[in-house]
Amino acid sequence: MSAQSAETTELTTVIGLEVHVQLETDTKIFCGCPTAPTDDANTQTCPVCLGLPGALPVLNEAAVEAAVKVGKAIDAEIPEETRFHRKNYFYPDLPKNFQITQYDEPICADGELEIRVGGERRTVGIRRAHLEEDPGSLQHVGGTIDTADYTLVNYNRAGTPLMEIVTKPDFRAPEETRAFLEKLEEVLEYLGVFDASRDGSLRIDANLSLVPSDAVDEDGQISEAVLEEANRTEVKNISSHKGAETALQYEEGRQKDLMRRGKAVAQETRHFNETHGSTVSMRSKEEEKDYRYFEEADLPPLQVSGWKEEISIPELPDARRERFREEYGLSEEAASKLTSTKQVADFFEDVAASFDADLAATWVADELLGELNYRDMAVTELGDRLNEVERLVELVAEEEITAKNAREVVLRGMLDDGDSPDEVVEREDLGKTDEDAVAAAVREAIEENPEAVADYEEGDDGAINFLVGQVMGKTGGSADPGTVNEELRAALDS
Numbered sequence: 001m002s003a004q005s006a007e008t009t010e011l012t013t014v015i016g017l018e019v020h021v022q023l024e025t026d027t028k029i030f031c032g033c034p035t036a037p038t039d040d041a042n043t044q045t046c047p048v049c050l051g052l053p054g055a056l057p058v059l060n061e062a063a064v065e066a067a068v069k070v071g072k073a074i075d076a077e078i079p080e081e082t083r084f085h086r087k088n089y090f091y092p093d094l095p096k097n098f099q100i101t102q103y104d105e106p107i108c109a110d111g112e113l114e115i116r117v118g119g120e121r122r123t124v125g126i127r128r129a130h131l132e133e134d135p136g137s138l139q140h141v142g143g144t145i146d147t148a149d150y151t152l153v154n155y156n157r158a159g160t161p162l163m164e165i166v167t168k169p170d171f172r173a174p175e176e177t178r179a180f181l182e183k184l185e186e187v188l189e190y191l192g193v194f195d196a197s198r199d200g201s202l203r204i205d206a207n208l209s210l211v212p213s214d215a216v217d218e219d220g221q222i223s224e225a226v227l228e229e230a231n232r233t234e235v236k237n238i239s240s241h242k243g244a245e246t247a248l249q250y251e252e253g254r255q256k257d258l259m260r261r262g263k264a265v266a267q268e269t270r271h272f273n274e275t276h277g278s279t280v281s282m283r284s285k286e287e288e289k290d291y292r293y294f295e296e297a298d299l300p301p302l303q304v305s306g307w308k309e310e311i312s313i314p315e316l317p318d319a320r321r322e323r324f325r326e327e328y329g330l331s332e333e334a335a336s337k338l339t340s341t342k343q344v345a346d347f348f349e350d351v352a353a354s355f356d357a358d359l360a361a362t363w364v365a366d367e368l369l370g371e372l373n374y375r376d377m378a379v380t381e382l383g384d385r386l387n388e389v390e391r392l393v394e395l396v397a398e399e400e401i402t403a404k405n406a407r408e409v410v411l412r413g414m415l416d417d418g419d420s421p422d423e424v425v426e427r428e429d430l431g432k433t434d435e436d437a438v439a440a441a442v443r444e445a446i447e448e449n450p451e452a453v454a455d456y457e458e459g460d461d462g463a464i465n466f467l468v469g470q471v472m473g474k475t476g477g478s479a480d481p482g483t484v485n486e487e488l489r490a491a492l493d494s
Helices: 061-073 174-191 224-229 241-260 305-310 317-328 332-338 342-354 357-374 383-397 403-417 421-427 435-448 450-457 463-474 481-493
Strands: 011-022 085-088 098-101 108-117 120-133 137-141 150-154 161-167 202-212 233-238 268-273 278-284
Touching: 011 174, 011 241, 061 108, 061 120, 061 161, 061 174, 061 305, 098 120, 108 174, 174 202, 174 241, 174 317, 202 224, 202 241, 233 241, 233 278, 241 268, 241 278, 317 332, 317 342, 332 342, 332 357, 342 357, 342 383, 357 383, 357 403, 383 403, 383 421, 403 421, 435 463, 435 481, 450 463, 450 481, 463 481
Parallel strands: 233 268
Antiparallel strands: 011 161, 011 202, 085 098, 108 120, 120 161, 137 150, 202 233, 268 278
Protein backbone atom coordinates (compact mmCIF):
# COMPACT_ATOMS: atom_id res chain seq x y z
CA MET A 1 0.00 0.00 0.00
CA SER A 2 1.42 3.38 -0.95
CA ALA A 3 1.73 6.13 1.63
CA GLN A 4 -0.51 8.37 -0.48
CA SER A 5 -3.40 5.91 -0.56
CA ALA A 6 -3.32 5.56 3.22
CA GLU A 7 -5.00 8.94 3.61
CA THR A 8 -8.32 7.51 2.45
CA THR A 9 -7.87 3.86 3.53
CA GLU A 10 -9.10 2.58 6.87
CA LEU A 11 -6.18 0.97 8.68
CA THR A 12 -5.88 -1.92 11.11
CA THR A 13 -3.04 -2.21 13.59
CA VAL A 14 -1.14 -5.50 13.61
CA ILE A 15 1.18 -6.33 16.51
CA GLY A 16 3.33 -9.33 17.36
CA LEU A 17 5.55 -9.79 20.40
CA GLU A 18 8.88 -11.42 21.13
CA VAL A 19 9.07 -11.86 24.90
CA HIS A 20 12.43 -12.70 26.46
CA VAL A 21 12.00 -14.37 29.84
CA GLN A 22 14.90 -15.02 32.19
CA LEU A 23 14.41 -18.53 33.54
CA GLU A 24 14.87 -18.99 37.28
CA THR A 25 17.88 -21.33 37.56
CA ASP A 26 20.82 -21.29 39.96
CA THR A 27 23.44 -21.35 37.21
CA LYS A 28 23.76 -20.18 33.61
CA ILE A 29 22.54 -22.16 30.64
CA PHE A 30 25.90 -23.42 29.37
CA CYS A 31 28.25 -23.05 32.36
CA GLY A 32 28.32 -23.19 36.16
CA CYS A 33 28.44 -19.44 36.83
CA PRO A 34 25.73 -18.24 39.25
CA THR A 35 22.76 -16.24 38.03
CA ALA A 36 22.02 -14.50 41.34
CA PRO A 37 22.04 -10.69 40.98
CA THR A 38 25.09 -8.83 42.22
CA ASP A 39 26.26 -5.22 42.12
CA ASP A 40 29.86 -6.26 41.39
CA ALA A 41 30.23 -6.00 37.62
CA ASN A 42 31.99 -8.75 35.63
CA THR A 43 32.52 -11.05 38.63
CA GLN A 44 30.19 -13.92 37.66
CA THR A 45 31.91 -14.97 34.46
CA CYS A 46 34.08 -17.80 33.17
CA PRO A 47 35.76 -18.79 29.88
CA VAL A 48 32.48 -20.35 28.63
CA CYS A 49 30.16 -17.36 29.10
CA LEU A 50 32.93 -14.97 27.96
CA GLY A 51 33.42 -17.00 24.79
CA LEU A 52 37.13 -17.59 25.26
CA PRO A 53 38.83 -19.93 22.75
CA GLY A 54 38.61 -23.61 23.62
CA ALA A 55 35.78 -23.25 26.17
CA LEU A 56 32.90 -25.67 25.50
CA PRO A 57 29.25 -25.26 26.54
CA VAL A 58 27.35 -27.85 28.62
CA LEU A 59 23.55 -27.58 28.66
CA ASN A 60 21.86 -26.84 32.00
CA GLU A 61 19.24 -29.51 32.78
CA ALA A 62 17.15 -27.08 34.87
CA ALA A 63 16.72 -24.77 31.89
CA VAL A 64 15.33 -27.62 29.78
CA GLU A 65 12.90 -28.62 32.55
CA ALA A 66 11.66 -25.03 32.76
CA ALA A 67 11.18 -24.85 28.99
CA VAL A 68 9.16 -28.07 28.93
CA LYS A 69 6.94 -26.72 31.74
CA VAL A 70 6.28 -23.56 29.74
CA GLY A 71 5.50 -25.63 26.66
CA LYS A 72 2.93 -27.69 28.54
CA ALA A 73 1.36 -24.58 30.08
CA ILE A 74 0.81 -22.92 26.68
CA ASP A 75 -0.40 -26.19 25.13
CA ALA A 76 2.48 -26.21 22.66
CA GLU A 77 3.86 -29.02 20.58
CA ILE A 78 7.09 -30.35 22.14
CA PRO A 79 9.14 -32.34 19.61
CA GLU A 80 10.96 -35.60 20.13
CA GLU A 81 14.25 -33.83 19.37
CA THR A 82 15.48 -30.25 19.34
CA ARG A 83 18.83 -28.62 18.63
CA PHE A 84 20.78 -25.39 19.01
CA HIS A 85 22.15 -22.95 16.43
CA ARG A 86 24.45 -19.96 16.32
CA LYS A 87 22.91 -16.58 15.58
CA ASN A 88 25.70 -14.36 14.28
CA TYR A 89 25.77 -10.63 14.91
CA PHE A 90 28.14 -8.09 16.39
CA TYR A 91 27.19 -6.09 19.47
CA PRO A 92 29.26 -5.06 22.52
CA ASP A 93 27.24 -7.13 24.98
CA LEU A 94 27.72 -10.36 22.99
CA PRO A 95 31.23 -11.63 23.87
CA LYS A 96 31.37 -14.43 21.27
CA ASN A 97 29.90 -12.29 18.45
CA PHE A 98 27.25 -15.00 18.15
CA GLN A 99 24.40 -16.15 20.38
CA ILE A 100 23.62 -19.80 21.04
CA THR A 101 19.90 -20.09 20.37
CA GLN A 102 17.39 -22.30 18.57
CA TYR A 103 16.37 -21.73 14.96
CA ASP A 104 14.16 -24.08 12.96
CA GLU A 105 13.77 -26.80 15.60
CA PRO A 106 12.60 -24.99 18.76
CA ILE A 107 11.71 -26.84 21.94
CA CYS A 108 8.10 -25.54 21.78
CA ALA A 109 5.90 -24.60 18.80
CA ASP A 110 2.27 -23.80 17.98
CA GLY A 111 1.02 -22.91 21.43
CA GLU A 112 -1.63 -20.50 22.66
CA LEU A 113 -2.63 -18.42 25.65
CA GLU A 114 -6.11 -17.25 26.53
CA ILE A 115 -6.49 -13.64 27.69
CA ARG A 116 -9.36 -11.40 28.72
CA VAL A 117 -9.73 -8.05 26.94
CA GLY A 118 -12.66 -5.73 27.60
CA GLY A 119 -14.50 -8.47 29.47
CA GLU A 120 -14.18 -10.91 26.56
CA ARG A 121 -11.97 -13.97 26.30
CA ARG A 122 -9.78 -14.48 23.25
CA THR A 123 -6.86 -16.68 22.29
CA VAL A 124 -3.42 -15.44 21.25
CA GLY A 125 -1.39 -17.82 19.10
CA ILE A 126 2.23 -18.52 20.01
CA ARG A 127 4.42 -19.46 17.06
CA ARG A 128 7.34 -20.77 19.09
CA ALA A 129 9.16 -20.67 22.39
CA HIS A 130 12.82 -21.52 22.38
CA LEU A 131 15.87 -21.58 24.64
CA GLU A 132 18.84 -19.29 24.23
CA GLU A 133 21.56 -17.52 26.20
CA ASP A 134 21.20 -13.93 27.38
CA PRO A 135 23.76 -11.35 26.25
CA GLY A 136 25.47 -9.11 28.78
CA SER A 137 24.05 -5.75 29.80
CA LEU A 138 24.98 -2.22 28.79
CA GLN A 139 25.13 0.76 31.13
CA HIS A 140 24.74 4.06 29.28
CA VAL A 141 26.55 6.60 31.44
CA GLY A 142 25.26 10.14 31.44
CA GLY A 143 22.10 9.50 29.41
CA THR A 144 20.24 7.02 27.24
CA ILE A 145 21.46 4.94 24.31
CA ASP A 146 21.34 7.97 22.02
CA THR A 147 22.62 10.63 24.47
CA ALA A 148 25.08 8.85 26.80
CA ASP A 149 28.67 10.10 27.23
CA TYR A 150 29.93 6.52 27.05
CA THR A 151 28.75 2.95 27.62
CA LEU A 152 30.00 0.26 29.99
CA VAL A 153 29.52 -3.49 29.48
CA ASN A 154 28.73 -5.94 32.30
CA TYR A 155 28.99 -9.61 31.31
CA ASN A 156 27.50 -11.02 34.53
CA ARG A 157 24.20 -11.57 32.73
CA ALA A 158 25.82 -13.19 29.66
CA GLY A 159 24.77 -16.83 29.52
CA THR A 160 21.73 -16.51 31.80
CA PRO A 161 19.08 -18.90 30.42
CA LEU A 162 16.41 -17.18 28.37
CA MET A 163 13.21 -18.41 26.84
CA GLU A 164 12.06 -16.36 23.88
CA ILE A 165 8.30 -16.58 23.36
CA VAL A 166 7.19 -15.41 19.92
CA THR A 167 3.50 -14.71 19.35
CA LYS A 168 1.56 -14.66 16.14
CA PRO A 169 0.56 -11.16 14.94
CA ASP A 170 -2.76 -11.52 16.76
CA PHE A 171 -2.92 -8.20 18.60
CA ARG A 172 -4.99 -5.37 17.14
CA ALA A 173 -4.45 -2.74 19.83
CA PRO A 174 -1.63 -1.85 22.29
CA GLU A 175 -3.79 -2.53 25.36
CA GLU A 176 -4.18 -6.15 24.24
CA THR A 177 -0.43 -6.68 24.57
CA ARG A 178 -0.54 -5.52 28.18
CA ALA A 179 -3.27 -8.06 28.97
CA PHE A 180 -1.19 -10.81 27.33
CA LEU A 181 2.00 -9.91 29.21
CA GLU A 182 0.19 -9.82 32.54
CA LYS A 183 -1.34 -13.24 31.87
CA LEU A 184 1.97 -14.70 30.63
CA GLU A 185 3.84 -13.47 33.70
CA GLU A 186 1.12 -14.92 35.93
CA VAL A 187 1.46 -18.35 34.29
CA LEU A 188 5.27 -18.29 34.45
CA GLU A 189 5.17 -17.38 38.13
CA TYR A 190 2.76 -20.25 38.88
CA LEU A 191 5.15 -22.62 37.09
CA GLY A 192 7.99 -21.48 39.35
CA VAL A 193 10.31 -20.73 36.40
CA PHE A 194 10.35 -16.94 36.65
CA ASP A 195 11.05 -14.22 39.21
CA ALA A 196 9.41 -10.91 38.29
CA SER A 197 11.33 -9.06 41.02
CA ARG A 198 14.62 -9.51 39.17
CA ASP A 199 15.71 -6.46 37.22
CA GLY A 200 15.45 -7.15 33.48
CA SER A 201 13.78 -10.54 33.98
CA LEU A 202 11.17 -9.76 31.28
CA ARG A 203 12.13 -7.87 28.12
CA ILE A 204 9.90 -7.29 25.14
CA ASP A 205 10.50 -6.60 21.46
CA ALA A 206 7.30 -5.53 19.73
CA ASN A 207 6.60 -5.51 16.00
CA LEU A 208 3.91 -3.16 14.69
CA SER A 209 2.58 -2.45 11.22
CA LEU A 210 -0.56 -0.94 9.70
CA VAL A 211 -2.51 -2.77 7.01
CA PRO A 212 -5.72 -1.96 5.09
CA SER A 213 -8.72 -3.00 7.18
CA ASP A 214 -10.29 -4.79 4.22
CA ALA A 215 -7.34 -7.22 4.30
CA VAL A 216 -8.64 -8.65 7.59
CA ASP A 217 -10.92 -11.65 7.08
CA GLU A 218 -14.06 -12.54 9.08
CA ASP A 219 -11.98 -14.44 11.65
CA GLY A 220 -9.69 -11.46 12.19
CA GLN A 221 -6.82 -13.10 10.31
CA ILE A 222 -4.46 -11.45 7.84
CA SER A 223 -2.65 -13.27 5.06
CA GLU A 224 1.13 -13.63 5.15
CA ALA A 225 1.31 -11.87 1.78
CA VAL A 226 -0.32 -8.74 3.21
CA LEU A 227 1.91 -8.82 6.26
CA GLU A 228 5.03 -9.19 4.13
CA GLU A 229 4.04 -6.16 2.06
CA ALA A 230 3.46 -3.92 5.08
CA ASN A 231 6.43 -2.04 6.47
CA ARG A 232 7.04 -3.17 10.01
CA THR A 233 8.95 -1.54 12.84
CA GLU A 234 10.44 -3.44 15.75
CA VAL A 235 10.53 -1.60 19.07
CA LYS A 236 13.20 -2.74 21.52
CA ASN A 237 14.11 -1.97 25.14
CA ILE A 238 10.64 -2.53 26.60
CA SER A 239 10.80 -3.89 30.13
CA SER A 240 7.25 -3.77 31.52
CA HIS A 241 3.60 -4.44 30.69
CA LYS A 242 2.73 -0.75 30.87
CA GLY A 243 5.87 0.12 28.89
CA ALA A 244 4.77 -2.18 26.05
CA GLU A 245 1.37 -0.51 25.89
CA THR A 246 2.91 2.99 25.99
CA ALA A 247 5.57 2.23 23.36
CA LEU A 248 3.04 0.72 20.97
CA GLN A 249 0.56 3.55 21.44
CA TYR A 250 3.29 6.00 20.49
CA GLU A 251 4.44 3.89 17.55
CA GLU A 252 0.88 3.37 16.29
CA GLY A 253 0.28 7.13 16.37
CA ARG A 254 3.64 7.88 14.74
CA GLN A 255 3.00 5.54 11.82
CA LYS A 256 -0.54 6.80 11.28
CA ASP A 257 0.72 10.37 11.28
CA LEU A 258 3.40 9.56 8.70
CA MET A 259 0.88 7.88 6.42
CA ARG A 260 -1.63 10.72 6.76
CA ARG A 261 1.09 13.09 5.59
CA GLY A 262 1.87 10.89 2.59
CA LYS A 263 5.20 9.63 3.92
CA ALA A 264 6.43 6.06 3.93
CA VAL A 265 7.00 4.10 7.14
CA ALA A 266 10.58 2.85 7.22
CA GLN A 267 11.11 -0.80 8.06
CA GLU A 268 13.50 -0.35 10.96
CA THR A 269 14.42 -1.17 14.54
CA ARG A 270 13.51 1.52 17.06
CA HIS A 271 14.47 2.10 20.69
CA PHE A 272 11.85 2.79 23.37
CA ASN A 273 12.73 5.73 25.60
CA GLU A 274 10.79 4.95 28.76
CA THR A 275 11.41 8.38 30.27
CA HIS A 276 9.78 10.21 27.37
CA GLY A 277 7.35 7.47 26.35
CA SER A 278 8.59 7.65 22.75
CA THR A 279 10.58 5.61 20.23
CA VAL A 280 13.70 6.66 18.31
CA SER A 281 15.30 5.12 15.26
CA MET A 282 18.25 2.76 15.95
CA ARG A 283 19.04 1.03 12.67
CA SER A 284 17.48 -0.60 9.65
CA LYS A 285 15.67 -3.80 10.56
CA GLU A 286 17.66 -7.00 10.18
CA GLU A 287 16.27 -9.90 8.21
CA GLU A 288 16.67 -13.58 8.98
CA LYS A 289 19.46 -13.98 6.40
CA ASP A 290 21.52 -11.29 8.14
CA TYR A 291 22.10 -13.57 11.13
CA ARG A 292 23.71 -16.42 9.12
CA TYR A 293 22.28 -19.17 11.33
CA PHE A 294 24.17 -22.44 11.42
CA GLU A 295 24.06 -25.46 13.70
CA GLU A 296 25.96 -25.28 17.00
CA ALA A 297 28.58 -27.99 16.59
CA ASP A 298 29.56 -28.03 20.28
CA LEU A 299 26.10 -29.13 21.46
CA PRO A 300 24.54 -32.42 20.27
CA PRO A 301 20.82 -32.67 19.45
CA LEU A 302 18.67 -32.82 22.58
CA GLN A 303 16.25 -35.71 22.97
CA VAL A 304 13.14 -34.20 24.60
CA SER A 305 10.70 -37.13 24.47
CA GLY A 306 11.55 -38.44 27.95
CA TRP A 307 11.25 -34.99 29.52
CA LYS A 308 7.71 -34.58 28.20
CA GLU A 309 6.52 -37.69 29.99
CA GLU A 310 8.30 -37.11 33.30
CA ILE A 311 7.70 -33.40 33.90
CA SER A 312 4.37 -32.27 35.32
CA ILE A 313 3.05 -28.78 35.89
CA PRO A 314 1.04 -27.37 38.82
CA GLU A 315 -2.53 -26.10 38.72
CA LEU A 316 -2.49 -22.96 36.58
CA PRO A 317 -4.19 -19.65 37.47
CA ASP A 318 -7.33 -20.05 35.33
CA ALA A 319 -8.03 -23.53 36.69
CA ARG A 320 -7.35 -22.44 40.26
CA ARG A 321 -9.60 -19.40 39.83
CA GLU A 322 -12.47 -21.60 38.69
CA ARG A 323 -11.88 -24.07 41.52
CA PHE A 324 -11.94 -21.28 44.09
CA ARG A 325 -15.32 -20.13 42.80
CA GLU A 326 -16.77 -23.64 42.97
CA GLU A 327 -15.10 -24.90 46.15
CA TYR A 328 -15.29 -21.77 48.28
CA GLY A 329 -18.32 -20.04 46.74
CA LEU A 330 -16.31 -16.91 45.90
CA SER A 331 -17.31 -14.18 43.49
CA GLU A 332 -15.38 -13.84 40.24
CA GLU A 333 -13.74 -10.66 41.55
CA ALA A 334 -12.62 -12.29 44.81
CA ALA A 335 -11.35 -15.40 43.04
CA SER A 336 -9.34 -13.23 40.65
CA LYS A 337 -7.73 -11.30 43.50
CA LEU A 338 -6.93 -14.46 45.41
CA THR A 339 -5.23 -16.11 42.44
CA SER A 340 -3.32 -13.03 41.28
CA THR A 341 -0.10 -14.75 42.38
CA LYS A 342 0.66 -18.27 43.51
CA GLN A 343 1.82 -16.99 46.91
CA VAL A 344 -1.51 -15.22 47.50
CA ALA A 345 -3.49 -18.28 46.42
CA ASP A 346 -1.43 -20.61 48.63
CA PHE A 347 -1.82 -18.31 51.63
CA PHE A 348 -5.58 -18.02 51.15
CA GLU A 349 -5.95 -21.79 51.10
CA ASP A 350 -3.86 -22.08 54.28
CA VAL A 351 -6.13 -19.57 56.05
CA ALA A 352 -9.33 -21.07 54.63
CA ALA A 353 -8.29 -24.48 55.96
CA SER A 354 -8.34 -23.12 59.53
CA PHE A 355 -11.16 -20.57 59.38
CA ASP A 356 -14.35 -19.77 57.52
CA ALA A 357 -13.66 -19.32 53.78
CA ASP A 358 -15.57 -16.00 53.64
CA LEU A 359 -13.52 -14.64 56.55
CA ALA A 360 -10.31 -15.84 54.90
CA ALA A 361 -11.28 -14.27 51.58
CA THR A 362 -12.13 -10.95 53.21
CA TRP A 363 -8.87 -10.75 55.11
CA VAL A 364 -6.59 -11.90 52.30
CA ALA A 365 -8.26 -10.34 49.25
CA ASP A 366 -9.54 -7.10 50.74
CA GLU A 367 -7.70 -6.24 53.95
CA LEU A 368 -4.20 -7.65 53.40
CA LEU A 369 -3.88 -7.02 49.66
CA GLY A 370 -5.44 -3.57 50.05
CA GLU A 371 -2.90 -2.53 52.67
CA LEU A 372 -0.02 -4.05 50.70
CA ASN A 373 -1.07 -2.30 47.48
CA TYR A 374 -1.26 1.01 49.34
CA ARG A 375 2.36 0.49 50.42
CA ASP A 376 3.44 -0.81 46.99
CA MET A 377 4.42 -4.11 48.59
CA ALA A 378 4.07 -7.70 47.40
CA VAL A 379 3.00 -10.69 49.48
CA THR A 380 6.44 -12.24 48.89
CA GLU A 381 8.02 -9.42 50.91
CA LEU A 382 6.27 -10.67 54.04
CA GLY A 383 7.93 -14.08 53.92
CA ASP A 384 7.47 -15.96 57.20
CA ARG A 385 5.47 -13.02 58.60
CA LEU A 386 2.43 -14.40 56.80
CA ASN A 387 2.09 -16.59 59.90
CA GLU A 388 1.49 -13.38 61.86
CA VAL A 389 -1.28 -12.37 59.46
CA GLU A 390 -2.90 -15.75 60.03
CA ARG A 391 -2.63 -15.12 63.78
CA LEU A 392 -4.45 -11.81 63.25
CA VAL A 393 -7.29 -13.61 61.46
CA GLU A 394 -7.43 -16.00 64.41
CA LEU A 395 -7.85 -13.08 66.85
CA VAL A 396 -10.75 -11.77 64.76
CA ALA A 397 -12.35 -15.20 64.37
CA GLU A 398 -12.24 -15.76 68.14
CA GLU A 399 -13.58 -12.25 68.74
CA GLU A 400 -10.54 -11.31 70.80
CA ILE A 401 -10.44 -7.99 68.91
CA THR A 402 -12.90 -6.22 66.63
CA ALA A 403 -12.54 -6.37 62.86
CA LYS A 404 -12.24 -2.57 62.80
CA ASN A 405 -9.33 -2.54 65.25
CA ALA A 406 -7.75 -5.51 63.51
CA ARG A 407 -7.79 -3.65 60.21
CA GLU A 408 -7.11 -0.07 61.21
CA VAL A 409 -4.72 -0.59 64.11
CA VAL A 410 -3.22 -4.07 64.25
CA LEU A 411 -2.63 -4.85 60.55
CA ARG A 412 -1.26 -1.39 59.84
CA GLY A 413 0.95 -1.57 62.92
CA MET A 414 2.27 -4.93 61.75
CA LEU A 415 3.13 -3.63 58.27
CA ASP A 416 4.49 -0.24 59.30
CA ASP A 417 6.33 -1.09 62.52
CA GLY A 418 7.12 -4.77 62.11
CA ASP A 419 5.32 -5.75 65.32
CA SER A 420 3.45 -9.01 65.84
CA PRO A 421 -0.35 -8.81 66.20
CA ASP A 422 -0.20 -9.72 69.88
CA GLU A 423 2.36 -6.96 70.50
CA VAL A 424 0.11 -4.37 68.84
CA VAL A 425 -2.95 -5.58 70.76
CA GLU A 426 -1.11 -5.34 74.07
CA ARG A 427 0.48 -1.96 73.32
CA GLU A 428 -2.79 -0.38 72.19
CA ASP A 429 -4.87 -2.14 74.86
CA LEU A 430 -7.22 -3.61 72.26
CA GLY A 431 -8.14 -6.77 74.16
CA LYS A 432 -11.74 -7.88 74.25
CA THR A 433 -13.92 -5.73 76.55
CA ASP A 434 -15.69 -7.80 79.20
CA GLU A 435 -19.49 -8.03 79.27
CA ASP A 436 -19.86 -5.88 82.42
CA ALA A 437 -17.88 -3.04 80.81
CA VAL A 438 -20.04 -3.17 77.68
CA ALA A 439 -23.25 -3.17 79.76
CA ALA A 440 -22.00 -0.17 81.74
CA ALA A 441 -21.12 1.72 78.55
CA VAL A 442 -24.59 0.97 77.11
CA ARG A 443 -26.30 2.39 80.24
CA GLU A 444 -24.13 5.52 80.12
CA ALA A 445 -24.83 6.10 76.43
CA ILE A 446 -28.60 5.86 77.01
CA GLU A 447 -28.50 8.18 80.03
CA GLU A 448 -26.31 10.80 78.27
CA ASN A 449 -28.26 10.93 74.98
CA PRO A 450 -32.01 11.32 75.70
CA GLU A 451 -32.68 12.92 72.30
CA ALA A 452 -31.30 9.90 70.42
CA VAL A 453 -33.30 7.61 72.69
CA ALA A 454 -36.46 9.60 71.92
CA ASP A 455 -35.77 9.42 68.18
CA TYR A 456 -35.37 5.66 68.39
CA GLU A 457 -38.63 5.29 70.35
CA GLU A 458 -40.39 7.33 67.67
CA GLY A 459 -39.27 4.85 65.00
CA ASP A 460 -36.02 6.43 63.79
CA ASP A 461 -33.92 3.28 63.53
CA GLY A 462 -30.91 5.32 62.41
CA ALA A 463 -30.60 6.70 65.95
CA ILE A 464 -29.31 3.32 67.09
CA ASN A 465 -26.18 3.82 64.95
CA PHE A 466 -25.41 7.03 66.84
CA LEU A 467 -25.74 5.24 70.15
CA VAL A 468 -23.55 2.36 68.96
CA GLY A 469 -20.88 4.91 68.13
CA GLN A 470 -21.11 6.37 71.62
CA VAL A 471 -20.65 2.96 73.21
CA MET A 472 -17.73 2.10 70.91
CA GLY A 473 -16.07 5.36 71.93
CA LYS A 474 -16.48 4.59 75.62
CA THR A 475 -14.94 1.11 75.17
CA GLY A 476 -12.04 2.38 73.05
CA GLY A 477 -13.34 0.51 70.02
CA SER A 478 -12.69 -2.86 71.64
CA ALA A 479 -16.33 -3.92 71.93
CA ASP A 480 -17.97 -5.88 69.16
CA PRO A 481 -20.34 -3.52 67.24
CA GLY A 482 -22.88 -6.29 66.65
CA THR A 483 -23.00 -7.17 70.32
CA VAL A 484 -23.34 -3.47 71.23
CA ASN A 485 -26.23 -3.09 68.80
CA GLU A 486 -28.04 -6.05 70.34
CA GLU A 487 -27.44 -4.80 73.91
CA LEU A 488 -28.74 -1.32 73.07
CA ARG A 489 -31.91 -2.63 71.42
CA ALA A 490 -32.57 -4.95 74.34
CA ALA A 491 -32.16 -2.10 76.86
CA LEU A 492 -34.26 0.37 74.81
CA ASP A 493 -37.06 -2.10 74.06
CA SER A 494 -37.38 -3.39 77.63
